[in-house]
Amino acid sequence: MNTSPEITPEAAARDTAEDTYDVIVLGAGPVGQNAADHARAAGLTVAVVERELVGGECSYWACVPSKALLRPVIAVSDARRVDGARQAVAGDLDTARVFARRDHYVTDWDDAGQANWVKSIGADLFRGQGRIDGPRRVTVTASDGGRRTLNARHAVAIATGSRPVLPDVPGLEEARPWTNREGTDSSHVPGRLAIVGGGGVGVEMATLWQGLGAQVTLLARRPLLPRMEPFVGDAVTQGLTEAGADVRIGVSVTGLSRPDPAGPVTLSLDDGNRLEADEVMFATGRAPRTDDIGLETVGLAPGSWLDVDETCLVREMEGTWLYALGDVNHRALLTHQGKYQARTAGDAIGARAKGLPLDNGPWGDHATTADQHAVPQVFFSDPEAAAVGLSAEQATGAGHRISVVDVDFAQAQGANLYADGYQGQARMVIDLDREVLLGVTFVGPGVSELLHSATVAVAGEIPLKRLRHAVACFPTVSEIWLFMLKAYKS
Ligand SMILES: Cc1cc2nc3c(=O)[nH]c(=O)nc-3n(C[C@H](O)[C@H](O)[C@H](O)COP(=O)(O)OP(=O)(O)OC[C@H]3O[C@@H](n4cnc5c(N)ncnc54)[C@H](O)[C@@H]3O)c2cc1C
């Protein structure tokens, strides 16, 4: 792991002058990196501050390792759905190779490659804890205590991400629970794993660890994946159950105990039951990493999510200098959406710095309009879950007059050729006043790669009348579009 400080006390003492950059980016996750890239492309000087690993949670303890671990699990499952191939995958997963694959994709938690990339775009990397110290000013404290002050001519972009939130239940500390970190960096399969929380992290972790051979119990207060259409959670619950996991809905943990640190952990549940496991993981949501970044020095509440406008400027701030990108603005806790915000804001910072007019009306170059209308999301569960835009409930809640079209994938021959007895469902939510799509949801094997077609249709506000002319190839899973559009017309 490369976390060595680049600012030694000697270096700090040598360089007493304060450094001034056009833009300072706090946090070098995928979002901070994209903001830096676009600000550099606009010809601005950029300092990037990172306290842990360049690449952020996404590269080392979230998206990348989880998908590297999930892919073998889902690949085997997919093969088992195809007669003739099923017979060739009779054995267990080679967990050592699966973990080695993960280690490859996280570059053994060494960030040298990504740090070099930051330098290659002409930005300066400062390793240490960044804190805002009044308007347009950031101090960086390295792990050896060296301090440096950076001034920003034009902008400070906060891209410090989020951390897991654990419920305040008795025995939490003694239980030494896993979070997304241990759930993605462990190289040992626990015999019994209890996972608390039925959102994206809980569902993917249950899929993954059950697939790797643990006996998983997933404890969720509400039906799984509650932000998606209800049929998604039902299908994913069925998939997990068929894989051998014990999925319990409507259950909360009231206490934990692990008297022997080397022994099992016991969970007390609000239904009166107790559950013994070798490890317990909490996947109960996220909090912004804004508690120790000096927000109080500019009149903002430490630890708060940061409310932003369409260019990602923090709303409660005077002037046009403070931006909040990615998880910290709570728009959509997704890497791709944070990167979209970073590209947009980076370009807006460039335009503002040059005094150019902003193109920040709906769908303009400097507006994150898709955050409101067309956020795509894939959960790599088995079956996969994919959605973009609004669910039927969200659309109705937002005051749209809608029509809902539900179609079973079994109708599409392409789906059946993809997986024998393909089980999956699709839904379109249509704005009846404009005859465009407000949202699309798919659940089924392989639907992750189908989602972008729906994202294009929703973001492009393509009239359904025109969508009919976008012909899906025979025989592909995409033929579902034909059946959805036909069901709407009839
Ligand atoms: C298990 C899991 C799986 C996920 N899978 C997916 C997925 O498949 N697809 C997807 O789109 N999203 C996924 N997500 C969500 C995704 O990880 C986040 O949305 C994404 O990491 C946000 O990027 P970011 O750059 O805002 O924050 P981060 O990736 O968290 O990066 C922030 C960086 O800022 C640094 N930092 C924080 N404070 C300071 C400071 N004061 N000074 C200097 N540096 C600081 C941190 O060290 C970190 O490197 C997943 C999340 C989890 C937990």
Ligand SMILES: NC(=O)c1ccc[n+]([C@@H]2O[C@H](COP(=O)([O-])OP(=O)(O)OC[C@H]3O[C@@H](n4cnc5c(N)ncnc54)[C@H](O)[C@@H]3O)[C@@H](O)[C@H]2O)c1
């Ligand atoms: N493939 C992907 O794109 C992907 C994968 C994983 C996570 N993510 C993103 O990361 C973010 C964090 O995911 P997450 O699953 O940690 O959070 P989440 O907020 O999506 O889900 C947490 C769940 O835990 C439940 N919960 C909260 N407190 C609880 C308690 N005490 N006991 C039982 N249940 C409790 C909540 O009701 C909620 O359903 C999400 O926004 C998600 O979209 C994305």
